[in-house]
Amino acid sequence: MHWSLAFIAAGSAGIGATAGRRRLLLSQAKHRSLAGHSKWSRRIAGWIPMVDYDAARFFRCDGAPEDVVAKREQGFERLAHLFAERFPRGRALTAETRSGLSDLQFTGSYRVPFQFAAHVKANLGVGAFVEKSAGVTVTDIDGNDFYDLTGSYGVNLLGYDAYKGMIAEAVAQVADLGPVLGQLHPVVADNVARLRALTGLDEVSFHMSGTEAVMQAVRLARYHTRRSKVVRFCGAYHGWWGEVQPGIGNPVNADRTFTLAEMSEKALQTLATRNDIACVLINPLQSLHPNSAAPSDNTLVDGGRRAGVDREAYAEWLHRVAEVCRERGIVFILDDIFTGFRLARRGAAEYFGLQPDMVTYGKTLGGGLPNGVLVGRADLMKRYRDDRPVDICFARGTFNAHPYVMAAMNAFLRKLDAPETLALYEGLDDRWNARAARMNASLEAVCVPVRVANLSSIWTVIYRVPSRFNWMLQYYLREEGLLLSWVGTGRLIFSLNYSDADFDEVVTRFTRACERMAANGWWWHAPDATNKTIRRGILRELIAKRFGR
Numbered sequence: 001m002h003w004s005l006a007f008i009a010a011g012s013a014g015i016g017a018t019a020g021r022r023r024l025l026l027s028q029a030k031h032r033s034l035a036g037h038s039k040w041s042r043r044i045a046g047w048i049p050m051v052d053y054d055a056a057r058f059f060r061c062d063g064a065p066e067d068v069v070a071k072r073e074q075g076f077e078r079l080a081h082l083f084a085e086r087f088p089r090g091r092a093l094t095a096e097t098r099s100g101l102s103d104l105q106f107t108g109s110y111r112v113p114f115q116f117a118a119h120v121k122a123n124l125g126v127g128a129f130v131e132k133s134a135g136v137t138v139t140d141i142d143g144n145d146f147y148d149l150t151g152s153y154g155v156n157l158l159g160y161d162a163y164k165g166m167i168a169e170a171v172a173q174v175a176d177l178g179p180v181l182g183q184l185h186p187v188v189a190d191n192v193a194r195l196r197a198l199t200g201l202d203e204v205s206f207h208m209s210g211t212e213a214v215m216q217a218v219r220l221a222r223y224h225t226r227r228s229k230v231v232r233f234c235g236a237y238h239g240w241w242g243e244v245q246p247g248i249g250n251p252v253n254a255d256r257t258f259t260l261a262e263m264s265e266k267a268l269q270t271l272a273t274r275n276d277i278a279c280v281l282i283n284p285l286q287s288l289h290p291n292s293a294a295p296s297d298n299t300l301v302d303g304g305r306r307a308g309v310d311r312e313a314y315a316e317w318l319h320r321v322a323e324v325c326r327e328r329g330i331v332f333i334l335d336d337i338f339t340g341f342r343l344a345r346r347g348a349a350e351y352f353g354l355q356p357d358m359v360t361y362g363k364t365l366g367g368g369l370p371n372g373v374l375v376g377r378a379d380l381m382k383r384y385r386d387d388r389p390v391d392i393c394f395a396r397g398t399f400n401a402h403p404y405v406m407a408a409m410n411a412f413l414r415k416l417d418a419p420e421t422l423a424l425y426e427g428l429d430d431r432w433n434a435r436a437a438r439m440n441a442s443l444e445a446v447c448v449p450v451r452v453a454n455l456s457s458i459w460t461v462i463y464r465v466p467s468r469f470n471w472m473l474q475y476y477l478r479e480e481g482l483l484l485s486w487v488g489t490g491r492l493i494f495s496l497n498y499s500d501a502d503f504d505e506v507v508t509r510f511t512r513a514c515e516r517m518a519a520n521g522w523w524w525h526a527p528d529a530t531n532k533t534i535r536r537g538i539l540r541e542l543i544a545k546r547f548g549r
């Protein structure tokens with residue numbers, strides 16, 4: 001009796017020590033930033049009170065002298081008048097629709113850091129409605145043309161006219177069948193064959209969004225490995241499903257998700273030593289800003305945005321992750337929803353030289369229509385067990401393999417093989433790197449504290465001064481007829497049909513916008529200001545508000 005108790009005690013102490021070590025390793029494998037600590041980031045988010053600058057504080061929050069404040073006020077007022085004149089119908093329709101459209105309320109409130117949002121919203125409204133696209137431009141309902149730098153969240157790879165053509169072709173192709181669901185239009189067979197050939201993987205499943213494709217990949221990985229934990233890397237976006245989006249934005253804990261640091265030995269050790277990890281999700285876009293969330297102007301509280309691709313180092317990191325996954329039976333899922341077909345014809349697998357177990361696609365693959373696609377190894381894609389007939393992995397969706405989507409996807413896949421598309425892929429990376437260099441040379445020439453960093457045709461704007469107003473640039477760009485998505489200068493996405501002439505025009509306008517912003521005093525900063533002092537100042541302000549001081 002005594003002996004067996006001692007044995008159990010010793011055994012559980014051993015288990016405890018091992019479990020303790022594993023927990024320690026896991027906590028060391030997290031990135032030190034808040035983005036690496038989902039629960040903490042949510043807790044802190046819940047603590048932060050609203051601080052809403054009035055007009056006076058708005059322009060002086062960094063202690064600028066009155067002559068600089070006057071320039072800012074004049075610049076702001078000029079933009080406010082200009083926008084009121086240029087966007088009357090767009091602003092009126094946006095105001096009318098806002099109260100009934102939740103998404104508009106959200107994106108309208110989160111374009112800039114929250115302290116500035118109310119004053120900006122009241123004065124720099126731009127209107128959300130557009131009615132035409134052609135070439136690389138989009139026209140709003142007031143008739144203003146904009147160069148499109150939104151890329152429609154990455155969907156627009158080949159230019160809007162190409163997608164209009166693909167959708168028209170698709171509608172004609174399936175017109176006789178119409179929206180019949182459950183049965184398959186023959187075009188589906190061709191899509192399957194093309195996706196298999198393109199990826200070298202065995203099976204395909206069709207979904208209606210990228211989020212759903214990721215859900216299915218993770219569910220299958222759990223089913224086949226009989227393990228529950230999912231690894232994502234710090235900052236990586238994989239859609240808005242709770243399990244892959246722990247932290248701010250998700251009201252509940254995602255306890256079966258580990259968020260590990262990228263480029264981290266401890267993360268590799270964690271993968272190598274745990275037995276409960278089903279899969280690892282990779283978003284190749286992280287190569288532009290490892291361990292950071294997608295940059296957005298609403299978090300641009302200072303000049304601390306960092307970005308830049310080291311393709312070789314990132315490729316090596318991904319190879320090491322893939323190797324550990326192979327050794328440990330962890331499913332390596334490449335989430336190529338954003339980067340697929342954009343970095344290279346065969347996507348990030350080709351760009352970084354990977355052979356994933358599963359790949360998720362979406363966005364541009366649908367030829368302009370909503371889609372999500374999962375492609376994977378046959379043993380991982382199987383949804384039932386031969387020896388346990390009732391132990392299945394369920395996945396359905398009313399609109400999966402919708403004939404119109406399938407036909408538009410087919411048009412896209414066929415277009416991939418067209419000589420003009422193949423030509424686009426030749427020297428793609430060099431072309432976009434050269435364009436980024438051209439933009440940076442132009443910005444440097446006029447001495448503005450702004451540069452761009454890029455992963456091929458996906459760009460972000462970085463700032464070289466510790467200013468609280470870097471986010472203002474999005475409004476000067478709007479003045480110049482450059483259209484950004486609601487994340488502002490955090491992400492510019494170019495379609496590959498940008499000619500050199502189009503691009504040069506963007507450079508000219510972008511540079512002019514920066515010069516105007518500089519002239520209006522927004523980049524003034526105290527000589528001893530740093531990004532750190534700005535953050536500390538903001539924290540002090542929040543604490544004072546929280547505790548009513």
Ligand SMILES: Cc1ncc(COP(=O)(O)O)c(C=O)c1O
Pocket residue numbers: 153209210211212214237238239240283335336337338362363371372
């Ligand atoms: C890498 C990645 N995965 C998943 C998703 C989710 O796709 P969707 O918005 O179609 O649900 C996105 C969307 O931006 C993405 O970029």
